[in-house]
Amino acid sequence: MKAKFWMTTLLASSVGLAALAHSGATGVMKERMDAMDEMGEAMKRLTPMMRGQTEYDPDVVRSAAETMIGHAGAQMTELFPEGSNGKPSEALDAIWEDWEEFAALAEALRTSAEGMKLAADNGLAGPGDMPGGGMMGSGQTMMGGNQGIMGTAQGMMGAPAQMMSTEMLAEMPVNAGFMAVTHTCSACHQKFRAEEN
């Protein structure tokens, strides 16, 4: 028993900081934390590539997308049975109070990750073409002229529900799929995850 405890501790600490914050979790809680860590690792591999800092490799994109698809939709929601919150979980009660939206976001992860996967061979957009990818031209983030206070922002507001379909993303530079995935993560974390640190 004791040996097992130390084994687990050792394992957890070797996987790094994220795992450390997750230590002490068991069962379904542990399973979903591991799933999140896996997706975090996938994001970590993707980010420098999407920024043009490392060489672009469509296979890395496809495998990262596979990781996310494998944890999306029902595979995600089944790891959140009612009552599976409380320490050390960062899951908020809002998940079960607003299950429909939670499930929709889990599904949005699948459609956006599938879009990114299909777009892998399209390659990256040119610098400044796409928010979050490449070098970020400042143009599109400034308020457009004569548009009033909301500027060009309108399209970015609100939940990612209005995000593009898998088919649309498949036709676009891969950054679009990557940003769609990111927005899904963000929307879900914003509403359903307790802030850490």
Added chain:
Amino acid sequence: MRRLGRAVLLLGVIGFVGGAGVAVWPIGVKIPTDSLESVVGNVDRGAYLARASGCIACHSDFEAGGAPLAGGAPLVTDFGTFYPPNLTTDPDHGMGAWTISDFARAVRQGVSPEGDPYYPTFTYPFYAQFTDQDIADLWAAFKTVPAVSKPSPQHESSFPFDQRWGLKLWRAAYLSEPDTSPENGRSEAWNRGKWLVRGAAHCGACHTDRNFAGARIATRIFAGNDSLPGGKRAPSILPSDLKTGGWDVDNLVYALRTGITPEGDVFGGSMAEVVNYGTAFLSDADLTAMATYIMDNDLSGN
């Protein structure tokens, strides 16, 4: 219990000062309308500053399908529940009937057109150094917001925090102007970053501990806060802590743009709102300026 303690203390202070006098004690400075009205505002600059200052993030409830600036999601604090009000051009429920000097006094001094102090959930102390040009730009931008005829809910706070004149004491004790002034020997970007981070973008509003009265503790600036509205927490953003956490100027700029952290995580909670409704819209130059200042300054937590 904590709350009771605060109430007792506040009442004690009030008793000491002599409550009746405080109620009629005028606060803020009336701004002569002429000086501001002669400044020509730029809508685009104002809209950009409104983004940077978090006006849109806090005063809109997109989650609940609300229109931009028609009133924000409630902030649940130890002092009560506060509703960021409607800032649209509606004359009855928004700012449609305000003058630019009303607006200037509200933003820079935290005083309503009626002369009442605002609660410190409104981050006006960070905007105290806004120039007349900044105010005119903001005002020009706010005048483009479609009117939404929806009253803002009344704040829900219980005695003694529902006594707005008590806030005059709070102001006297805690209100100070932000340090946004440029420093010699620092780059232009660094000084621009300081202006944004310490002022408009008001990072310190969340990332600094507050005392029993809800005032930021100056010596704890950027060292994090474990008791934000709604029971949320904000980590330390002191340079040393950020560096330990794997942050640098480059990945901080990227995180403020996209929400993606160097750990491969994506921001949640209020920081997701800050990014999605605020910093994601700022220019590369400004995000770089902010990150430059945040990663290299003389602040240190005690």
